[in-house]
Amino acid sequence: MSRTHRIAAVPGDGIGIEVIEAGLEVLDALAAAEPDLAFEVERFPWGSDYYLEHGVMMPDDGFARLRAFDAILFGSAGDPRVPDHLTLWGLRLAICQGMDQYANVRPTRLLPGIEGPLKGVTAAELDWVIVRENSEGEYAGAGGRVHQGFDHEVGLDVSIMTRKGVERIIRFAFELARSRPRKKLTVVTKSNAQRHAMVMWDEIAAMVQADYPDIETDKMLVDAMTTRMVLKPASLDVIVATNLHADILSDLAAALSGSLGIAPTGNLNPERDFPSMFEPIHGSAFDIMGKGIANPIGTFWSTAMLLDHLGEEAAAGRLMNAIEVVTGRGEVLTADLGGSATTAEVTEAVCAALAGSNV
Ligand code: IPM
């Protein structure tokens, strides 16, 4: 039976534009290899250029238009000409929060052929999924500034955690841990210093844990977690953390797996009331923009997550396999991975691997 998926592509800013084009090429290659599989792609040119012209990152009806799609492939938001908090809140966070994409999933693995900075650590020992709370906490957007410019100026960013918000992300993380072979979950906290919401977070985690006796669970303070990720990577499997804690830990995780350029993300609305959004973690990287040298692997891996979410597990598996064939051969890699290949060359190599040939 033929399957057509409607994908909204929002390349955004900087290298997002280059890597999303590469991701769409890979989708084309997948569809070409499987006659029953098709993608209807629409590109939305929203981002900082759009902002400079129209005063908004996306049009008023942008949200309603995206809602009609099965999934969103997003590049990045960020431009030196526009303050970061405007680009972020005008596009990416507006979509994540508006579509209740509360579960941010960030897998980290040592792909074949890629050596991370940790000496002697094997692929079997570094295989994690960070689950990031993606709708509230430190990114709730609550706060304000008064008396700006005076020396009695006040600035507030208020972290908001709700029982519902915490319980649903902890439950999501336990379910994910259950689906993986090692069945382990580490709950990251900072309840020694943050004595209100983080204590509630711990209590809710302990309550939910009672429903998952088959999952080996432990609790780590976020500062100690950084040390454990570096010194005992094999002791970790699924990791759940607040919005900001997981933001920081996932950059560390990406670096430990060899490069920020390969790290993928899914912003999921697990109930599927809204489309979910998939994106590379790396951001807009203006310093290398337009040079054609950005690593597209973060986008390809994110695209594999998108396919998985749409129920196309076989296609997702083929794409991951093609990525791993290319990294494993080690001949066609971008500069962040020690090579000198261009975005186009890596894309061509992955498409060729998908087609079963050996370019
Ligand atoms: C990420 C990024 C974003 C975040 C930035 C671009 C605001 O670092 O997805 O991890 O902090 O959420």
Ligand code: MG
């Ligand atoms: Mg980040």
